[in-house]
Amino acid sequence: MALRVRTLAPEEHLAFLATLESASFLQTPAWGEVKREWRAESVGWVDDADGGEKVIGAGLVLYRRLPKMRRSLAYLPEGPIIDWSDPDLGRWLTPLTEHVTTQGAFGIRMGPPVVTRRWTAATVKTALAEGATQALGDVPADHTDHAATAVADQLRALGWRPPAENATGFAAGQPRHVFWVPLDGRDEDGLLKGMNQLWRRNIKKAAKSGVVVTRGSADDLPAFHELYVETARRDHFNPRPLTYFSTMFRALNAEEPDRIRLYLAHHEGDLVAATTWVRMGSHVWYSNGASSTHKRDVRGSNAIQWQMMRDALDAGATVYDLRGITDTLDEDDPHFGLLQFKVGTGGEAVEYLGEWDLPISRLLYSAFDLYMRRRG
Template sequence: MASHISHRLSSRHFSPQPRPKQDPFEVLTITPELHADYILTLPSASFLQCPSWAQVKPGWQSETIGWADGTGSLVGSALVLYRTVRATGHQFAYLPEGPLIDWSDDNLSRWLDPLVAHLRKRRVFAVRMGPAVDLHRWNAPTLKSALRSDEVLDLSDVPPDEVNKTGAAAAQQLRSLGWRNDGRLTRTSVQPAVIFELPLADRSLDDIWRGFSQQWRRSIRRAERERVQVSIGNDEDLPAFYALLKVTQERDGFDLGRSLGYYQRQYDALRAEHPRRMALYLARHSGETLAAHTMNVVGDRAWYHLGASASHRRELCPSHAVQWQMIRDAHSAGCVIYDMRGFNTTLDATDRRSGLLRWKVGTGGRAVELLGEWDYPLNRSLYHAFNLYLASRRLA
């Protein structure tokens, strides 16, 4: 079967053929090259599902898997990360923002039961996956109104503007199949359950500019007047990025727990797969780097992944300058979504954590709740113990 699939995916322009809804599927190990080729047939896929992401994660093993129909055609794929519990030899399986399957299928058991069976053979005691499927959306006017209110303190208290029927149906199926999710916007997960998106499709740069708040437009113009220079850096600029990231973490009260080596490995691995997988943008003034942000692109989606800035000369608005350049570059590359990743859902103006959402809303974009991360325990006692461990230490 594996060689048959390899033959069918020999062309990088392969397009999956229409298939009957009830074809049986088989899950099997495929090469990273086949997984990468399958991603090229999709409009987009999370950069966390690219084969290169496996090289970024120290302490994890990896496997690329595929779903094959009865004709041997590849109809889905995933990057699976494994962490071994040394005391027992069992493994925890994690599919970050995956798998890449047809989430609109009204029979998801055809996909997920073979996945669980495949993982069981590897002595997996629990699997966690995070389908990158929309569930709810809040548009900019709704968000701005909620942020102005003194009575609404969290996004979970705001009715969404849109409910994605595909996401809602998938969530219902997952629960019926025994997958676990606590169903709260504030739930703890490895990847963000609520993200912020700026739609780019069918919009000119002038349209996007007019959608910015007055504060965003003023800040971008201020950076231009002050001659803040934005450029794309290289690996030699990573130490400057990391130094700014440490400043940002201390200022904003969080700690990603990453080393400079982690970001060097990420930069090298992703760019070796494709030059657009990761770019480092720098904002400089008078020779000094004041802000550094990273952008990832896969297919027609761009992600603003990480941002760092100095605590001085903030009046020059270097981060706004970087963002405007990244948005323009994403638009020029044909991306339909500029994904600004997660934020804290508090809307309380007295809570400093609401500042990130207030800043992102200035783009005129929207908040999106995803299906989030779902767990399937295969060994309940080990799963319970592992959850206690995670409560005291985030996944590295």
């Protein structure tokens, strides 16, 4: 049965999301408000069978204009939300292409929310200890989803470019590899026992040192941002402005109360760590984090993560998502320490299908790619 794609009103988009167990918060109408430098559009896949219109899929499309031109790249971060198990993905993706072309898109980038492989913390830890493998992808996975391979084959047949071909230029906006802590069927004792000895020791040390973790409000965002900027200088990344987080806090909580939280860890009155926590249904994300160079020995980062995990458990979440990890297992890589930190939680490394591109106008697509390379 053929499907068509049309623009959705925000309330239609939210009504569809409400039927799901979970979806990425990057695929909500509110995220379009956060990404102000892009033009946002909610789109829906409509099935007109049986004489009635039914929305059976949805996505947030972000349009980024090519400099000095009226054409745009259409981007669906961690989306769209469609039936990725359909053996005929063309009936979903062809009308999407037709729709965004009418909106002036010269190409599409999307991140199918399809998991391909998973590695337990024990498997990753063993690979790190042996030091013989330089990349996570070269380590035999504990679980491989062969249905995801079929999705990749369909995308190639439909003319989409795989992630390996998008490694340069306007690089992937969302991480292909993330780290999850499964929560389903577990309690606090089980979570704690699943962590490595260093994590358990650091959680105890933070409590003994008097670290106090509290929930913050929008009024605490300036304090969070000051610590975030300090973290950016130390870890060599470009910080986002305070207005970005203010908009994110307002927009996400306006769409659904308590979707985003701010956590603060203090030691003797000093802010030593601060994080944001986002929930969509059964999935909770650790979104942004900051920590002080001063007093790192009181282990505020461990304390705040432990509190967020317990709160995710109390909220009925089945997954606590620590977001991106590096694919490299090389201890000389600057992100190696972050990988070790996340592996210590006892969760699992997860690989998505990655972000795929479809050039609609190859000339303009190449021009935009060149522009983004020069910006980088």
